[in-house]
Amino acid sequence: MRRETQNILLVLLGGALLKISFSGLYLRYVQKGLLPLLIAAGTIMIGLAVFAIVQDIRRAKAAAEGDHDGHDGHDGDEQQHSHSHSSRSTWLMLLPVMAVFLISPPALGGDVVSSAADTNQTQRSRNLLGELPSGDVIPLSMTEFVTRTAWDESGTLDNRRVKLTGFLTRADSDTFVARLAISCCAADARPLKVRLTGDVPALPNEQWVELTGKVVPKSASEKNSWVPSFTVESSTSVAEPVEPYES
Incomplete structure (x- = not known):
């Protein structure tokens, strides 16, 4: 899984946890006493994603300022192409997140x-x-x-x-x-x-x-x-x- 995909998934998963926490929908899934843990988990996920994104941006800037003369970008292109194929299935992890945002499953009945x-x-x-x-x-x-x-x-x-x-x-x-x-x-x-x-x-x-x-x-x-x-x-x-x- 590419780092960009990981960061996006962390943001979305953390956002989903915070959404159900502050909207009260979490009561359809867990007890009321677990609210602080849900908020903490969502905040930590988003914080880790933001930290990773900032680190990646800094590394990219440092690499751009370096001397890359003579570097052959062909291998990098092939590696990126390979990662793009292997990471497609990871987007399926977004399905439960989208269900929370768009469908809001009802309580058991x-x-x-x-x-x-x-x-x-x-x-x-x-x-x-x-x-x-x-x-x-x-x-x-x-x-x-x-x-x-x-x-x-x-x-x-x-x-x-x-x-x-x-x-x-x-x-x-x-x-x-x-x-x-x-x-x-x-x-x-x-x-x-x-x-x-x-x-x-x-x-x-x-x-x-x-x-x-x-x-x-x-x-x-x-x-x-x-x-x-x-x-x-x-x-x-x-x-x-x-x-x-x-x-």
Whole structure:
């Protein structure tokens, strides 16, 4: 790969990282806590490219000022021609960069929920369970709701009105509200889903909603892969949140 190609790729890759960092798009790929690392990585890439470009310009000026009498530039032309052929494939590395700049891939959604193994839903330890807040309606993350229905044998959620936020997805004749949780980045996303009963909203798949209702006691079991059921009392369509993933 020619040095010019390397420098261009560094600038574009660094620019792509900074773009998704400052625009908030990085939340579709990684957790919020990794923002400083993304900004640092993008800044370092661009800084290395600028440093290399300055060094190349200085070397070129020094070479131009030297005495090159009798130098045969034929070999250099052949070498440059050879490098131009060998570096063509490296431009394919620009495809993911252009995807970030031009396409902006959406956050993962229902396809991941449908294809992932359901047994990964409740891989949380019992020590995450704490006291539920007071109030007529308890807003809970999907992670906490699914974890409690699987591990909390005391039934603290029974007869408590809960608010859940997620997107709708369907399988066979069942409708689910789902959310994806990540530990680090979108590559390790795991699905969390809840089967809906009662006043199920007649909205398209992938539509984000806020649901208020109650858990069906003892509905999560090993037989149904620990997927709880939720009786919907009211629902509201909402926009996709800025942070689509839970952690």
